[in-house]
Amino acid sequence: MTKSNTTALIAFLCAVLVAMAGAAVLKGGLYVGKHEGDTLHLMEIVLRMAQGQTPHLDFMTPIGALAFWPIAMLVKAGLGIGMAIIWAQTITALIFLPIIVWIARNRLSPWVAALFGLCVIVLLLALVHGEAKRSVSISMHYNRLAWAAAFVAIVAAIVPPRTPTSGNVDGVIVGAMMVVMAMIKVTYFVPFALPVALALFMTGQRRTLCVAVLTGLVLMAGITLLTGVDYWTAYARDLIVVATSEGRSAPGEPLVAIMGSPAYLGGSFLAVGAVILLRQGAAHTGGLILLLLLPGFFYVTYQNFGNDPQWLMLLGVLVLALRDDVMVAANKMGWDIRAALGYVAAMALALTSPSFFNLAYSPFRHFQTDVTSYSPILPRDERHADLQGFTIRLERVDARVALGGQVAGLTPSVDRDPVVEFRGEIYPPCGIELGLARYIDTMVRDLETAGYADGTSVFVADLFSSHWMFGSFEPMDGGAPWYYGGLPGLRDADYVLVPFCPMSTLVQTKVFEIMDEAEVPLSEIRRTGLYILYSIDR
Template identity: 50%
Template sequence: MSRPNPAIYITFLIAVIVILGAVTLAKGGFYIAKHEGDTLHLLQIVFRMASGEWPHMDFMTPIGLLAFAPIVLFLNLGVGVGMSILLSQVLVAFILLPAVFWTGMSRLPRRAAYPFGFAVIVLVLGLVHGEAERSVSISMHYNRWAWAVSYVVIALAVLPPRAFGNDLLDGLIIGLGLAFLALCKVTYFAAFAPVVVVGLIANGNARALRSAILSGLGVALLVSVFATLDFWFAYVADLRTVAASSVRPQPGLGLESVVTAPAYLGATAVLIAGIILLRQAGEMVLGLSLLLLAPGFVYVTYQNFGNDPQWLMLLAVLLLVPEPRAELRNGFGWPVGQALGVAAAVAIAFAAPSVLNLAYSPFRHLSLPEDDYEPILARNPEHHDLQARVIRANRVDGLVALDVPGSGLEDRAGPAERDEQRVLFQDRALPFCELQMGIVAWFEAIVADLEANGFGDGTRVFVADLFMGHWMFGNLSRLEGGAPWYYGGLPGIDSADYLLVPLCPTSQSVRKQILEAVKEAEIPVREVRRAPLYVLYGLGEAAG
């Protein structure tokens, strides 16, 4: 089958970027409908980086710097954070454009090149994390970006050049792509780098492998020059902390369920069928590569919130590449070429809900009624271009225990096994309550109360909860070496003036873990304020 026409193919790719990018930016701001907590996590990181801090060295995070650097670039140019997020997606799409074009022209037949290019661009420019969830959100954007880059890197490595090739260019793209994965979300690098190496060697592209290694090392050297070698040690330390953390051992279903649960069994079956059919078609290298990719596909899906198998479109593309002889049949008598096409169609059908959801999410964003939204950072006019739904920002809902004394349900407390959740700190029992919605109002109210009672003006507060972004809502200062998302230990508490214990945290288990760590570390604390929403304890001199 002929390769795509170069002029038509590049026009198609640019058109997809321009249309989706223009629709994304036309709103003039970013209006999120969900995942406010994840958004605040992102804001903490990009604001810290914009002020000159480095991930891992100045604050804890397992996510790499390149997941945030494009956003920070626009922030440093004076753009509001909402538009900075949207512009960063368009920038990443245009940066990937040459690599996507080269991959399509050098590796793919026309029938595979167009869905490949469309899927990669949609992954970058989507305004939702995936699945069939329609609510606009920037949550986990780095997962989408990493999948997009993985598509390019894997296709270049496991598919041999068709009519023409350039080993040095292949290696350059692969090396830069793998470096991006390592500095965006290392899970993807760990899952796919070995297969990339095997694919290049099996296809006889040793020169491309050398080029990939050199270009990847070049990125590592560049980062080391600007951030020093300490950056890498700090990065590894953060990854080890997260790997050993009990806070979020898995963000969704268990590993076995991602393979065999009803929602995923069909995808697993078509993946296995694809491997078998490729071997029957005589595509030994591609079949071996897909066999080696399968564990990586499953593992990355297991590691990502929502467990969305974003690899399905890549599987379909790979199955559309071979062109076996028309008379070639397998043991069942099936024409292997047609069977591969059917398997690809099934993969596309399974992928369609997520891909279409990503593709039209910018259009949903454009149609959102602005009257239903309000700024997340109300006290920062320069960032009013990032907004949340009024109802979600202000409706503060919590999950509370009803089997309390006097409720008539006291006898149910034992079988409910609440002892594991019970928290006793400073001889006081904390209530069973977990925040479900309204984190923006929750943060605003707590910070306003702190400032009204003399705890503003640069005060540093260590919060016994999953998020510690209170400093973005007032005159508080951020912790030195803190963690925008809590994974374990007491990061940044040495720089804190106070310990803030929310009475209804976003995570009861995290609150309990932090307070137990404070006790074990024998850190002196003294209650200085008991408010309706929190208890404040002095640390260090404030505890005296």
């Protein structure tokens, strides 16, 4: 690009950044409309890290530390968690801005560069994870960050510079982006590492490849010096636990459906069509690397809740960029290959437009939120009152209960979760669907009134053990902000809390099975209409 085009690109991206980040910052808080459980998960990890704890070593999570570290550092510096989330995203976007410009200016045409930069900035600054549902949600923010890093690394690798460069800066950027993926979510790093390395090699960016590998090794060595070698074994252990978990190894549609079900088949056809057209146009390297990227695109989509194929944005950018490598004007059917690739890119962008516009518009929708309809998620923590949820969803406690087998005349379904017995108590199927935060808060207040919550820790037979954030409990050493398996933190717990109506009956049943197998010695010490509290006999 010319100097004037580069200046225009910078101005455009700055305008997008200022508009999106400004709308979020000026609201003065974060007001989420759904996914309160995921929000509690984020809050617990951030608060633990702000206290000086290290993920994997001090508590279980398959998500890398970098997903939460910027937020935790801002909380540690004194910000409320709501504004810390918003400022962390803004700072991250500011860091990415010169990286985007550097990669785009010598690789992409002005319009494609603007599209590429827009996609990355929107991913970084959105206040929803994607899809087409309008409610603001900070759930799975780490997926957006990892996609942004993947976009940068893949574009830099598959589209070589138009004029020769030393490759040093490009290598540092690619290496850093790969480490970012590894330190946010390994399921991005693993499927994209080999295609990115092959793309750099096959496009003649071999010095860039060497510098990228060296940068990655240096950064990983620095992390090891800060955290110790045990950090990596603990990280690997958490990943293995999740991969073998019955409930969370894949949080959505099966992999085959991600490739071939009605909602995804159009994107799959477009991707394969792009590969064929690139190969017919003698853009062999681009076509091959795009083909190698497809399994990663499918796998990452499969691993992410909601199964939103955000790779379609990247597909549009790559196809438009690789059109310049086409050496054959028309294929055997007489199609103009460059024009056909343009149609493929347009269709890919059209397919992803509901998700993209939802991401892009979310800060402005959030800015217009009527805050009188929201309440703090942590009602007794004034500092973090800047993170709020929709009052109806917080205060209205709804549950899903089984009527079959419980009401005369209704026989139980053979497919329904069975009635579970644990330590002589019968637990009919029941699951909280709404009001989780207030449900937890009510139990914590009752436990405090009864004298059980003064500096003690509690293991909860449920998906979350976040009760310590709502009162005077302490977090468990080795606990899990989100349950994946085993009995994480039980060794440090003073009590076991069993809700009669958990967030996840599957998790509660699994906890019961493991406790019975381990013969954990328990004594009932309190019972209310909401829970049973056991002491651990040691």
